[in-house]
Each structure stands twice: as structure tokens, then as C-alpha cells.
Amino acid sequence: QSALTQPPSASGSPGQSVTISCTGTSSDVGGYNYVSWYQQHPGKAPKLMIYEVSKRPSGVPDRFSGSKSGNTASLTVSGLQAEDEADYYCSSYAGSSLCVFGTGTKVTVL
Amino acid sequence: QVQLQESGPGLVKPSETLSLTCAVSGYSISSGYYWGWIRQPPGKGLEWIGSIYHSGSTYYNPSLKSRVTISVDTSKNQFSLKLSSVTAADTAVYYCARHEPSKIDYWGQGTLVTVSS
Numbered sequence: 001q002s003a004l005t006q007p008p009s010a011s012g013s014p015g016q017s018v019t020i021s022c023t024g025t026s027s028d029v030g031g032y033n034y035v036s037w038y039q040q041h042p043g044k045a046p047k048l049m050i051y052e053v054s055k056r057p058s059g060v061p062d063r064f065s066g067s068k069s070g071n072t073a074s075l076t077v078s079g080l081q082a083e084d085e086a087d088y089y090c091s092s093y094a095g096s097s098l099c100v101f102g103t104g105t106k107v108t109v110l
Numbered sequence: 111q112v113q114l115q116e117s118g119p120g121l122v123k124p125s126e127t128l129s130l131t132c133a134v135s136g137y138s139i140s141s142g143y144y145w146g147w148i149r150q151p152p153g154k155g156l157e158w159i160g161s162i163y164h165s166g167s168t169y170y171n172p173s174l175k176s177r178v179t180i181s182v183d184t185s186k187n188q189f190s191l192k193l194s195s196v197t198a199a200d201t202a203v204y205y206c207a208r209h210e211p212s213k214i215d216y217w218g219q220g221t222l223v224t225v226s227s
Contacts, residue, residue, distance in 0.1 A: 001171065001172050001173065003155070003157075032211075034211050034212045034213075036212065036213045036214065038156075038214070045205060045217040045218065045219055045220055046156065046205075046214075046217060047217075048213055048214060048215055051212050051213035052212045052213070057213075057215070089155065089156050091156075091158075091214070093211040093212065096169070097144070097161065097163070097167075097169040097211070098158075098169060098171070098172075099146070099158040099161070099209075099211075100158065101148075101155060101156040101157060101158060102155070103155050104155040104156070
């Protein structure tokens with residue numbers, strides 16, 4: 001059970017869009033539509049932003065969207081705002097009630 | 111509103127057993143969901159440690175399975191983590207959480223556990 005692969009960093013200017021990838025295998029990302037994304041600000045617990053690939057929990061702005069193709073999932077943040085600067089982690093169900101996280105991506109708003 | 115709160119020693123000696131408890135309020139553990147532990151070493155990413163289903167079945171990260179035990183006390187509405195034979199590599203913020211296969215919807219605030227003599 002290896003960690004899902006994310007780029008270490010991503011950045012964009014306010015108002016622009018940034019997309020973060022999350023690459024796994026057919027045993028996790030590619031095998032289930034159970035990919036979720038979490039936002040984590042320094043010193044805080046992670047916060048659920050996207051679940052089941054593309055669903056947004058109540059209260060999460062529609063600037064956040066998710067998708068999946070094959071073994072790679074993606075999170076797009078449109079209309080970047082200063083408060084979007086944070087670490088983002090993907091997670092996937094990996095079968096047999098197991099869970100795996102991504103390596104994390106630091107998003108910087110320039 | 112579901113709330114989770116971790117508690118336990120903040121300092122553990124190498125080779126000893128790390129023990130943490132997560133108190134849940136606003137929801138009865140026995141009613142459903144998975145209840146899990148996730149950790150984050152300083153400056154690093156998240157790692158799923160393991161979970162216990164409301165029925166009592168347990169599921170562990172294969173890389174930690176030999177050292178991890180998760181249990182539940184429904185009378186106190188809390189669940190616990192034990193991690194044996196700890197080393198400095200186990201130093202991390204430990205989070206407890208409620209989850210389903212599709213998402214982790216509630217997290218505790220996290221507690222820092224340092225392994226040091």
C-alpha cells in the first residue's frame with residue numbers, strides 16, 4: 001500500500017486556477033470512485049473539500065471541483081483566493097476497508 | 111454536531127507503547143461509521159494508521175499492522191489506539207476521525223506525541 005503521488009507544490013495568482021493531480025493504481029484510485037480531497041492550513045486539522053471524486057460537502061465553495069481519469073484524480077481550484085493557500089491531500093479507498101493518502105501538495109497564492 | 115477529542119501522553123519513551131484515546135460526542139459510536147486514527151509527522155504528510163468499524167472489526171495499515179491495536183469502549187463512547195515498540199519515527203500529530211469508505215467527515219484537533227528518552 002504505497003502513498004498516492006501528488007506534486008509537491010502548485011501555485012497561481014489570485015483569480016487564476018490551479019489543478020493538483022493524484023496518481024495511484026487500479027487497486028485504489030482507479031478501482032473505486034471513493035477519492036476525497038482535504039485542505040489543511042498550518043496547525044489545523046484537515047478539512048474535507050471533495051468526496052466520491054467530485055462531490056462537494058455543504059459549505060465548500062463551488063470553486064473547488066474534482067475529477068478522475070483512470071488511475072489519476074484531480075482537484076481544481078478556480079478563482080484562487082488568498083485563503084486557498086494551504087496543503088492539499090488526496091485520499092482513496094484501497095479495498096478491504098483500507099485507506100491511503102496522497103503525498104500532499106502545497107498550494108501557494110502568488 | 112459531532113466532535114472528537116484526542117487525549118493521552120505527549121511524550122513516550124523509545125521501545126514503549128503509545129496509547130491514545132478519542133472521546134466522541136454528538137454521535138453514538140455503536141450507531142455506525144468507521145472510527146480511525148491518522149498521523150502526521152512534523153512537516154510531513156498524512157498517514158492512515160487504522161480504523162475500527164462500529165461492529166468492532168478492525169483494519170490496519172499493513173506497514174503498521176504488527177504494532178497497532180485499535181479498540182472501542184461503547185459505554186464511554188470512545189475508541190483507543192495502542193502503538194507498540196515506538197521509535198523516533200513515530201513522533202507525529204495523531205488525529206482521530208470518523209469516516210466512511212468515501213470520506214473522512216469529522217476530525218479531532220490532533221495531539222502531538224513525541225518519542226524521546
